Amino acid sequence: MKEKDMLMWDETLFKESDIFELDYLPDYFPHRDAQLNTIRFALKPALRGGRPLNCLLFGPPGTGKTSASLKIFDELKEYTDKVLTVKVNCQIDSTRFAVISRIYKSVMGVAPPASGVSFNRIFDKLAKKLIDLDKVLVVVLDDINYLFYEGHADEVMYSLLRAHEQYPGSKISVIAIVNDPEVIYGFDQRVSSVFLPEEIEFPRYEFSEIDDILADRIRRGFFPNVVTAGAQKMMAEFVSESGDLRVGVDLLKRSGLNAEKRASKKVDEEDVKKAYTASRSLYISKTLSNLTDHEKLIIRLVAESKEITAGDLYEKFNAQTNLGYTRFYEIMNKMISANVVTADFSGKGSKGRTRIIRSVFKKEEVDALLK
Ligand SMILES: Nc1ncnc2c1ncn2[C@@H]1O[C@H](COP(=O)(O)OP(=O)(O)O)[C@@H](O)[C@H]1O
Ligand SMILES: [Mg+2]
Structure with missing residues (x-):
């Protein structure tokens, strides 16, 4: 890095760090x-x-x-x-x-x-x-x-x-x-x-909406020209995967800190990639550590198969726990609203409405954290 691109120890990239706290209520609140x-x-x-x-x-x-x-x-x-x-x-x-x-x-x-x-x-x-x-x-x-x-x-x-x-x-x-x-x-x-x-x-935000909201936060939270165009685009892409803006706010903060850590005056794509990996695994481990043993069993069963019908999943669950359908149904509802698994109707099946369950996390991620 050339000296002119280096951040001095008493300098910061953040103009206003409150902007990246999760309880910050933004003035600009578009698309709603x-x-x-x-x-x-x-x-x-x-x-x-x-x-x-x-x-x-x-x-x-x-x-x-x-x-x-x-x-x-x-x-x-x-x-x-x-x-x-x-x-x-x-x-x-x-x-x-x-x-x-x-x-x-x-x-x-x-x-x-x-x-x-x-x-x-x-x-x-x-x-x-x-x-x-x-x-x-x-x-x-x-x-x-x-x-x-x-x-x-x-x-x-x-x-x-x-x-x-x-x-x-x-x-x-x-x-x-x-x-x-x-x-x-x-x-x-x-x-x-x-x-x-x-x-x-409140539907998921689309790429263009996410990009717009992030751009506003960048303008308010960082000094001018700190975040490169490539870094901003990459953040918006990562956030689009889930449509969860909380991930975006967190990414902005962590990417900025990563850039500061290496004394760079710019936040670039490397900083974003690193931030994303870190915040994702933190998020997953936090989510998984909140689960009960029965819920952990379900997430394991779901992650093992790419997708599984609710009926097949229940059979496997029941075989290992002896718990009945009502309990299974309750646990599933909780996991769906916690965004640990998704359930979509397939439109197929003899009764027309079969629920297809998929894990939000990858099998390796679940394995690594549920050892
Ligand atoms: N339309 C928007 N414009 C600007 N920031 C937003 C917008 N929607 C959400 N956010 C930001 O995204 C984060 C998550 O929003 P939040 O209201 O907590 O979502 P939810 O309650 O639906 O989980 C917050 O930091 C919030 O400031
Ligand atoms: Mg909320």
């Missing part, structure tokens, strides 16, 4: 106008103090669902002080008690007692407070599928959606966020009869 407009429309009654429509945002990971809901929250706050907003990350708060505590804390400003108080008592105080304040509450239940695993989804939804029956004058609406919209068929009758949400799809 239709989705944002539908959410705005659903929440509009809140501007006049009414109860908004409920929403279901669905689509694969990294398609802007969480960010879109937070964008709308910011907008609401500009227009009105009638609305209180809370986002609950159900992956972290995965029980009814944790969810209600999170909401309570946000509305009341203090956390409820951590023990000795029932869900219903906390909910009671919350609903009365809302009536007192004369405020509308909009709750985002992000990654709500996590509430299903221990059977807490129904009670949370039931309480929030039917609050106005038990507490006349209270106004609560829910924005539920999931990867797989089929999740909502898991609600019991009491919930599904009142949860008739605006369904808003």
Whole structure:
């Protein structure tokens, strides 16, 4: 490397490193106008103090669902002080008690007692407070599928959606966020009869959209001309494989750090390739380490064959575990929404709808990490 191309030890390529944090909410949020407009429309009654429509945002990971809901929250706050907003990350708060505590804390400003108080008592105080304040509450239940695993989804939804029956004058609406919209068929009758949400799809981003969004982040986050055109294109290609923009944000940061590590003033394709390999294996090992033994068995069985029908997979699974179809079905749903396996209908088969299961990860990747 020529000296003029070398980065001095006190220099950096990053103009603004916040831009590459995952919780950074970008000003420029393109390619989601239709989705944002539908959410705005659903929440509009809140501007006049009414109860908004409920929403279901669905689509694969990294398609802007969480960010879109937070964008709308910011907008609401500009227009009105009638609305209180809370986002609950159900992956972290995965029980009814944790969810209600999170909401309570946000509305009341203090956390409820951590023990000795029932869900219903906390909910009671919350609903009365809302009536007192004369405020509308909009709750985002992000990654709500996590509430299903221990059977807490129904009670949370039931309480929030039917609050106005038990507490006349209270106004609560829910924005539920999931990867797989089929999740909502898991609600019991009491919930599904009142949860008739605006369904808003977030499709995978296409190459040109990804390229556009990455270009904007590059302009804001790096000093001018740091990222080469080839490096940018390669990032957009990698991200297109999954359509998951989270991968893109992570790639930008890691590629920049790689370039700094070798004291280069430019981020080039080598930096991106290295970053991609590292972030992918980190991502896979994180995902796999969160799986239970039964889930690990399934991922092994799926990765062994290029693709397998749900029926064949069940037979193999059952032969090794003796577990029945209901349990198998539950585990599969969880793995599909965690994006560990994909399930597409083949259109073939005697019953017309055979599900074809494929592993998202390669066999070698699974083998290496599940030893
Ligand atoms: N349309 C967009 N414009 C700019 N950045 C986006 C857009 N969509 C997603 N992102 C970025 O991609 C990352 C993942 O988005 P997120 O909202 O968390 O996706 P999801 O909730 O669907 O998994 C975030 O860092 C977010 O800022
Ligand atoms: Mg999200």
